[in-house]
Amino acid sequence: MTEKPKRILVIGSGPIVIGQAAEFDYAGTQACKSLREEGVETILVNSNPATIMTDEDVADFVYIEPLTVPVITRIIEREQPDALLPTLGGQTGLNLAVELAEAGVLEKYGVQLLGSSVDSIKKAEDRQLFRELLTDIGEPTPPSFVVNSYEEATEAKNTIGLPVVIRPAYTLGGTGGGIAKDDDDFIEIVKSGLSASPIHQVLVEKSIVGWKELEYEVMRDGSDNCITICNMENIDPMGVHTGDSIVVAPSQTLSDNEYQMLRTASLKIIRKLGIEGGCNVQFALAPGNVVAETLPDAGRIGPSYYVIEVNPRVSRSSALASKATGYPIARVAAKVAIGMTLDEIQNAVTQRTVAAFEPALDYCVVKIPRWPFDKFPSGERTLGTQMKATGEVMAIDRTFEAAFQKAVRSLEITNRSIEWEDPSWFSNEESVLNNLPIYPNDQRLWALLAGLRRNVSPDELSRRTGIDPWFTRSFSRIIAMERTIESNDLSYDLLRKAKRLGFTDQRIGELVNQSAKDIRKLRKRLNIKPVYKMVDTCAAEFEAQTPYFYSTYETENEAEPLQGKRALVLGSGPIRIGQGIEFDYCSVHAAWALQEEGVKSILVNSNPETVSTDFDTSDRLYFEPLDEESIFDIIDNERLATDPEQDGNPPSIVQFGGQTAINLSQNLAKESMPILGSTAHTIDVASDRHLFEEFLRGINIPNPPGGSVSNIEEALQVANEIKYPVLVRPSYVLGGRAMEIVQTPEELQRYMGDALEAGEGRKVLIDKYFVGKEVEVDAVCDGESVLIPGIMEHVERAGVHSGDSMAIYPGLTLTKQEIATITDYTTRIGRSLNIKGLMNIQYVIVGGNTYRSPGSITEGISEYEKTEVFVIEVNPRSSRTIPFISKMTGVPMVNLAVKAMLGKKLTGMGYGTGLFPAPEIVGVKAPVFSMSKLTGVDTYLGPEMKSTGEVMGIDYNFESAISKALIAANLRLPEKGSILLSISDEDKKQSDRLIQNLVDAGYDLFATEGTASLISELGEKVVAIPKRLNEGHPNVVDIIVNGTVNAVVNTITGNGSAVQDGFHIRRAAVEKRIPCFTSIDTATAAAESLTSEGPNYNVKSMLEYIRTPQGESHNAK
């Protein structure tokens, strides 16, 4: 290092996708703060607005722009950073750094690469170079061959022998890889792997499925000091992606000898790679004898371990390791990257020791992935080398059993606590074991427990799964305790033992036929309550200053209640579809806003990937499940319900954590807990169909007719009255789960059958489905006045879940009359509902054209004049669009909402009331999907949310903004090319504009039969692909697979039952990784931005966009 850099460019990881989630917001935010502490200026670029790191005050200059080489080159040109830190933005950041270096950009502008050199990145990422490096330092790797073609792959397979693992080079979360046990698997996986790899390279490797999988998080500084932060053991053995594995930290089944052997190997590797910062090394270790019996060769010949993989950067595992140990890896990695040594960096947790040490844990940590199969029941649930989880939970306790049970609670899967069993597993009593899904899949942990409950021995389960018997025996101790509870009196000793093994009041109650409340009372009477212990990095060896705690049933409590004004912030739990990083963003801002108001913030969350669970985000952090038992215990511990008011502020609870927190606060309110903000009654009015309708009628605001029903007969009756199509959904859900548009009574009967079975007695809502323009509003209310920072219009018509819609701010095509109506309705609803805090309202505008062109609004807005605005739903809570709208307008919505909740008035906050004046900029929020990772899942847009993340494009006009949003979402149509159109009859009437735009842009059109005749009728050239899937070749899927077309538009009519061909067309496009539009509206908007000379847009920091009027600097390049 020549000189400490003064200006550093930090690359974020972009939208949340499977394999790259909130952990990089956490890492990037911590790194920027850390660099600032050292007086370094930071320039941050990320396309994801729902991140803390893109907040104005985290970095010095924030760019919310697409993560591409041309964009970042322009940023470098403008900002002249002297260094680039690529190791905090996941694989995206790392790949971009390599591309920038290879394009000569870094050299041209004299930008130094920090953390990892291009050379080390390549050595770690390129399979062949990595193998050479390991051989060089004498570290064992499984026999393997790097190949660039199918023929080479076959040759390699013949040499190694099946089974083999196929790993594509340079992909996220193992995309496109897999394990081939036979030749059929092999052909399929090699082909998908070669296509997934940007350099068309895969590794064909000896399978070590069934071996133990271990990870080491290591850190190295420029003076070659190396430390291990944490080791982690995957409960699922080799064969399941580590992101999809249940993980425990520290390792449980390794002797010191083995622990040190792998530690030494990790340090050798990071030294050889010369990384300055964090790095993650994965190993396979020969299994113990119970499992080894079942494998042909499990380390008896050859080495007892193999090095599997290295991530030369901060990773998902580093986030987990940071939270598991308390050691802030990203913070330290950032300082190391600018040349500081580990002994120069303070241990921020103890504040008296240095960062050069290895954390000691005095607890056990369990991570369980959160998979999206509750949303995608048709998806392929088998787990393998391709990651499928959208998020994860972590739990801490003093025993494995307790930590594991807490982690299961933290998953928040409806109706699936530890005792859940699928009745179908036991349809055949003869062969319990053969029916249980104990192969790697998202239900395996419940299947294992179910087996143990039926006397399958833990060792038998280990032999069949490869899971070390230490874990299966621990599970069997949980089952043994279930039996003990069932068959004994609940004495003090027994109850305490059960709590120490992690049993919930609910579960104990079930086992003894009592309610959770009864057990809680009994516990209180017997004085059995949890204590809270600190995560201090040093196993209590030194006094620490950190506010980070977990509960456990021990004797000494370390978390004395905070004194003075304080409030509990309920977090949002694991990242899942429908409840993403946006809600963590809100929780973090809530904690900060409380602090600003002199109220100490106490945060509860179970998600290790987030900024909210960073040790310095709140005044106190409880790493706990978000369920009633744990929240009540925390309330007791903090004396929130019993302490007197302080200066008129009672200790209280706030929630911005999405549905998790809403549901919780509802139940807390019933127990008279001090909830701030909208009352439970308000929430009830908004969520209860009947109350809501009455409320709206009372203030004379229309909503689509409908009703709430609790049986099939009622449903049919309501639908008959309001006429099909109807929109159906269960009450109290987020992310449109189980929401459908239903066209016929038959469909309705089927839907009701399923919904009633799954619904926990909750009602089903039925609304008239209007085809119309969907509009969304976020507002802050103080009970008296309402501030509307912005009105967003959706590109897609109503019926597409708002989380999957592209949203435009400001609403460009809305008439003055419509805006006035929406403003009026929003204000009146907020006031009449007496909302204190945030509110999100969705409207549908019926009448006029269903597609309005935001790109050519001059076409005369008057044509829409005869329209009517209906309220679809009111959510008295934070919403997914809060970060987007806060960033677009500069109105800190959560901050204002918290102040309003604490009793301040909007009129004194400086942002006015009513509709906030829209700046002269346009923002487009686009959803991002992870469909290529989820085989078997249909990708069409509907009322059920499917996207995992979002990006934002911002500019001075619509075309530029949407271009950037599409580029960032990987949906941008190429400048020239071929496109396949297969448009539903319903949509055909509205596809003229789309076809015209495509023709004007010089596209070659391919189309299915009906669509082709439509195009011919319009007088345009088209290649018809008449053959359906089962009618020979070339058919519609062939031309996608063989690369004839570069994009697909495939729309379906409103109903949920997808046509088979359409499904295969959409899957083929997803797997080919080409843009696939399933809504005619998205496609039309995307085509509007096509120009012959390519996208035309600005690259500017957020402050420049918001503060510089268009006229002064509208000079797009």
Next chain:
Amino acid sequence: MTKKAFLVLEDGSIYPGESFGYEGEAYGEIVFNTSMTGYQEILTDPSYTGQIVVPTYPLLGNYGITSSDIESSQIQVSGFVVRQYCEEPSHTEVTGTINEYLTSQEIVGISEIDTRAVTRKIRSKGVMMGVITVNISPEQALQQLKNKPSYDEQNFVQKVTTNERYQWTESGLGYDHIADNLRILVSDYGLKYNILRILKGKGCDVEVFPSSATSNDLLAQNPDGILLSPGPGDPELLDHLVTTTEDILGKVPVMGICLGNQILAKSLGAKTYKLKFGHRGANHPVKDTASGRIYITAQNHGYSIDPESLPSDVTVTHISMNDYTVEGIRHRSLPALSIQYHSEASPGPKDNEYIFDDFIEMVKETK
């Protein structure tokens, strides 16, 4: 049904738990160790003689007991205090459970203890005497404890040292053969086998002598180097070892580890003092003052060298990055070096085996 047991500390604090291992009473100084693995090595480390060890990691015995993870011929701790122990260990080499191991060697343990609370107590009040009791009441046990000699008054080295000299034959694996049959004598103050395995693995001819061996006994062997081993207890009680070391200094290259380091320092005229709660764990950062490099070390000591008392011809080569105490010294002119931590690891990180190379280098240079 497990029996109730209590951990009672000198200050009167009582921690109820369950009996584990041998059922009886165990007295000793209560110390905590923050290692997350290596319990069998800790149990068999003679430096823990006279001490009741509290591992801060809550889950013990997960991989059972093996025949290879031993550092001496038997369990050396006086007692063992854990949160949870594993009755069903899983490991390829497992020969038994930790419970059976303690029971068979009549070592008293206690489980279901809030070990973090005990650790915090020791951290704030310093190490103190304690007792684990199964058969007598906590009050009686506390009474008994008052009549027991304190840890600092006892000479443990004479209890744990070998009675007879012996040749060491087991060779550690994976080492470069750099020593070419150098004849190294090890003064056994309470050594760990891994020191011998490493020296042998590097090619030394290793013979172990009882701590009672005089300088004449040692010098008569015409050794190429002498290693003063780790061991238990207060160096203040070990003047005869200091005298012996004074006599061999300058005549034969000397390396000291842990207690050996303190003895060497005392023989050079320095003083030692007792730390509040010692250093015990596998994660201790130590800075090599010459190179500025940080090494993660395994440590187990309750006493330290007073840097003020070191003569000017002795350099401090290593310091602790946790509390900046002396972790290694070297004489400027005489062939003598020593470290306070455990370069032999076992348990702990293997980053510090280079110290043995330094010693071998020094021996070669002197030869």
